[in-house]
Structures are given as C-alpha cells and as structure tokens.
Amino acid sequence: MNGVHDMGGMHGMGPIRHEAHEPTFHDAWEGRVYALSRVLRTRRGLWNLDAFRHGIEVLPPVEYLRMSYYERWFAWMLRTVVAAGDVTQTEIETGSPATGSQRMAVLVVPEAVSSMVDRRASARRNVAVAPRFKSGQRVRARNVHPSGHTRLPRYARGRTGAVLLDRGVFLFPDTNAHLLGEKPQHLYSVRFAARDIWGPQASQRDFIHLDMWDDYLEAV
C-alpha cells in the first residue's frame, strides 16, 4: 500500500536524533510489548511476520507518525488479539477473562525462550522454482501500486537496475501478509544507480541495493 510507512526519499521529516548510550528499552512497557509480540507472533494463522508488518502499516497515517515505535506494536497487538478470537472486546474493556471462558494453551514456555531468541525463522523455502532473471541482467521494477502489503518501495517503482545476484527462493510477503499463501519465488539483490532514481542531484558514485522478488521485476 502507498502508506506513510514507505518513507524512502521523503523530505521534511526533521533531523536525525542520535542518542548516546541508548538503552535497549526506554521504559519497561516497551520491553513487555516487544516480548509479548515475539510470543504472539509464534502463532500460525493471523500472526506471521508479514501480517504483523502490514498490521502496522494500516494504522492511520497521523497515528503512525505520532506514535512511538513500540506504541505502534501495541496498537497492532490490541487489534489482533481480538481479530484472532483469543480475547473479546469486552475482555479488553474489563481487563479480565469473561466468566467461564476457556483457559488457552501457553504459546511459549520459559524453557523455549533461549532457542526462540537465538534463531531466526528463515523465510527461505527449499522448493524448486525457476528463476526469471539471472545475475547481470538489466531489469525494471514494475510500476505497480498494490493496495495491500508490498515490500516494493515507491521510490524504486518503474526504475531500471541490474541483478547483482540471485539469493534463492523465499516466501512472498505480498501474499503471505494476507494469508493467501507463501507463493515462494526467487529473490534478487538488485543494484540501482542513485541517479536513475533521484536524477542528477544524486552523486554518480551512489548506488542503492534492494532485495526484490520475481513478481516485482520485468525484463528491460
């Protein structure tokens, strides 16, 4: 979706505020939100990583920009526990389980935390899919504007670059985010000259490298 989250190239966002000796979490609630979301995302169904990202992107733009990072995560969480049917709106409002509600199975036991935080679940898929492009080939990022989740930033659409290398087969976030299947396909590192994206204001020694799925690209 052409949302406010797709920020590459925007002006007017202000100075970068670098903080010396920044703590991992600025307040205890941020750590709790982080941990809760890691636990909730182990669920199948509504909870995959792409759906999570999309759930944040669909926040109204004014809210998205106003909220702090973990506040956005919390907003996603509140919506999603209800959408998943784990918690009712009434329970959210009262803060306690409804009388007679069934006790649920715990998602992550303490003993499982160590392996969960150490290992990243890979989005790589070990399936045979033919690549449509090869390294060195000139390609154009398609000029498409899907209203759902996509990882094709606006600034790259319609621009021409070269395939640097084929990274292998990965699940496709555009479908996975909407629980429409993984649609595994080749992912490429594509190199764009900054001038081909931003015009003559960019240095001719600048390049932008993006990871792009087969479905984002067309032959030139």
Added chain:
Amino acid sequence: MPKSPDPVGRRGFLKTAATGAAGIMAGSKPALGQAGTGPAQQASPSDLTLRVKALESLLVDKGLVDRVALDRIVDAFETTIGPRNGARVVARAWVDPAYRKRLLADAATAMEELGLHRYQGEDIVALENTAKIHNLVVCTLCSCYPWPLLGLPPVWYKSAPYRSRAVIDPRGVLKEFGVDIHTDVEVRVWDSTAEIRYFVLPERPAGSEGLNEEALAALVTRDSMIGTARVTLDVAEVRA
C-alpha cells in the same frame, strides 16, 4: 542464557500494578482499548505502562502467555543479544584474513564458528567497507536489522528522518553522523526490503596494528556496523 533476574519479584510487582490498571479501566473505560482508534493525542508513558500491563495480565490470565517467558525475552535483549556480538565478528575478521574471507562469502557459517547462533542459509550478509566503498544499511519500510548480531535497533534507525533520507541523501546523512565521504568513494545503500539482514564490516583503524583481538573488539561500535560511523582508536577512551 543467563537466568532471568528475580522473576518472582517482578511478577509480584506486575500483578499488583495490573490489578490497579484494571481498576482504572473500570472507571475510565477506554483505557486499554483506545490505542490507534482515537484522535491524534499523545499517550503518556504512564498511560502506556498501565495499558500494557493490563493486556499482559489479561493474556496471562487467559493462559496464552507465560510471564516468565516474557521476562526472559526482555532479559536476553537487555543483557546478551547486542552489538558486542557483532564486534567480536568484526575483530576476528580484522586479525584473521582467512576468517574475513569466509565471513564475506557466508556470514552465517562464519558467525557460527564464534558460537553465535546461526542465521539460516544466506539470510545474513556482511558488507565490507574499504577505502573505495562505503556501505550503509537502512530499512525504509520499517525497521529490519540484524537482531542476533547487533541487538534491537536504536530509535534513530527506526525513525522517519533516517528512513526517509538514507536513500536519497546518504552522504548528507553520513555527514550528520560525522562521517565525511570523499567524492571518489562509492556509496552503497542497502535497503533491507526482504528477510536478508545486512551488517557492515568496517575498516580497521590505522594505528591499531599492535592491538589484540579483544582490544580491537572494544573499539567496534554499533553504528560502525550499520555504516553510520568509522571505527577510531579513541572509542575506548570515550567509553571509559
């Protein structure tokens, strides 16, 4: 994995606080449910503290979430998963050319040699900064970042100013970080749009020839592995 610090004590604290939060919600109803739906107004930190505690307690009461598991996740990211891991990898690459080669060819396997847990396949990529090439990592769409190697990203990395400008004006951004890039140097910006995670292998600072691996690792900053800083010899003094 270190033990969670005093989980029982923390649980007790949350339980008390959560009871308070539930009481507040009964009085002013939208306390927990209003996030993201109300008008644009700043939620105060204490508000968020109460609302997050209330949701956590609810999920614990429903059985879905174990509070000790949450404690352990927070603790892992506050104490063990952070840029010191990445610094060890960088220092080893500086002292051992064969390791450097392996790291650039297959970072996941090279990390595992140091006991750092494996990213599967080629999901992590090391980018080498040289006198001719400067790499800079960003995620314009959200906040993708190599967690096991660098921990959780700093606020500026996730913020609109960095995400918007790193791709359109990388040299200006670097200058703001105090890094001047000569016009002859190629700048490569890596926008983390997929599940590949990038980190930068910075240049070893001149004058560090006499330092051992451990001393070198102490020089390596988080920002240098994002590409927004160079490694310098005086970091250790600044830190001390």
